[in-house]
Amino acid sequence: MHVDSARELKAELSRRLAAAPPGAVVASDAPGRWSGVALGLAPVGHGQVHLAVRVLARGDAARVLGALDDGARAEVDVRVIGPVRPQRSPTPGQLRQRTRPLVPGLSVAHPAVTAGTLGGFVTRTSAAGLLVLSNEHVLAASGAAGLGDPVLQPGPADGGTPADRVATLTASRGFLPTGNLVDAAVAALDEGVVADPTGYPGGPLADRVLPAAEVDPAEEVEKVGRTTGHTRGRITAVEVDGVGVQYDDGVHTFDDQVEIEGLRGSFSEGGDSGSVIWRSRDRAPLGLLFAGSATGGSAGGGVTFANPLATVLDVLGLTLVTDA
Template sequence: MPSSEDFEHLLDCRNVLGVEYDDETDTVRVFVSQKLGPDDLDERDDVTRQVTDRNVEVVDAGYDEEREGFDALGVAQIPEAQPDRHERHRPVLAGVSEINADSTAATAGPYPARVTDTDAANATWGDDASEGELVRLSNNHVYALVNDAGFGAAVVQPSPRDGGELPDDRVGELRGYVPIEDGVVVDVAARSARPDRESAEYHELPDEWPTGIRREEYRALKGETVTKTGRTTGVSSASVEGVGASVRVDFGPDHGTITLRDQLIAGPMSEGGDSGSPVFRDETGELVGLLFAGSANQTIFNKAANVEAALGVELLTAEASADAT
């Protein structure tokens, strides 16, 4: 049975940013930075000519110019924050402005997550990290600056772009991350957290969320509504369009474009500065993923199960959070 990886050769075509194979409809969905007609493309760049034995659907990402990757939303241009989210929050709660002190602006992600395996094969942890401790999550490019930050690097809330500065706004230090490289399935990092200075709440979302952690049956999410809370666009929702896509993401001039696999894709619900936002299934309040990239027409987020397995952590529900603290 084919998978999205079998069609990753299409990522080398002009304008192509992502691919996903849907075995239920035998369709290859191809996300492009701009749609061009056959007369404007060389044959090698026309995906409808490259795939002749499957249905092909070309989806416009909305850039209206040639691009090599979706934007990493803590690296892209950062608009102003939503009211209140750029302010100093103590205790810190998910969905407000937070990032490495040497960066611009992004979003504080899920808390608490319990460290379960500092020897996880895909992760790297600092010597001070210990199994059983509680950490807050966001993206690698938010806390670890795309693998460049050293362990112990300061994280501030609010972000520097929103007025946060050292030492007063320091809320934690980089603890661990999954290195960003071609073929990875997550963009995630963890910072230290003092339980007395952290909140398990998600800004402007129901107090009982997350009601659960989505760890399987992601295919069933296609067409479902998901909701995120983030620094720039606040609480917003969109329908899930892809459940196992391979995408190229632009992490800036110093790091270039990197391919990530097995990603969830929803419609537009994010802008620059929303990186790190937790994403929930709207109907149930399950935590389903961690937002990190997107375009004018799409939002891309890691699966919660992949975040846990790759980093070596356990995401906790509201009930478990109360027990942990």
């Protein structure tokens, strides 16, 4: 179907989901107030897409499809992806080392968090010098931290201690129950801490951040993260609304997100949260990885979700630094 028609179908189904009582649309074990359904657009050809429907369990798919007529049902790409969680390592796992100068991809975290990923470096008009960019749930402990709290490299799960402090929490967004656009926070580098913003695999990223409207399905992408390192994937859906993510304090839903699958195995795992994602063909930065599932996807290895990076920069008033 044409992309405009798919957007209309997506909007209509979203309205039906919002109006349905809890448990009427999907399995009753959908966590929190989330309907259990995420909707987006999946490419099938030039200018043509299917409605991407992502659900927790196989039984939920039949309930969602039952709300559509036969014609619409033929234009739907339904996948069971299981629970979606922030990509934070719950245990030390594969340790990451203390590294100076700081480069993208390193283990980093608030002292109360296990470990996430240093995505890159940014500037902000209200702060001097370089700032570390990662997720709210990595640098600000999902809103439990206060401005001025320390950030460690490596994160505590990788042996980080107060002696490994590298930055100070400067800004974070916080979470609403629904309608979130970003999971992002920044921390100002401490005096004397040196960073290399160009230190991505393959060298510096392009200096133009891809606008959210130009993030297209089927593009091949890359990232470097604390747990799985440098991986390659493909965008499988964009403009995904209603992604319910299970945080420690409950489920928060996100709209206008980017879905990615790995080309060979998983694109990301726990601890990769905060990674900056770039387009392979021109190294244009386009996303900030924040969550994923362990099941689902075309190969069964799960899917990754990312905030459009342009949205992150706009919401927090940031400029990405890509040169020395």
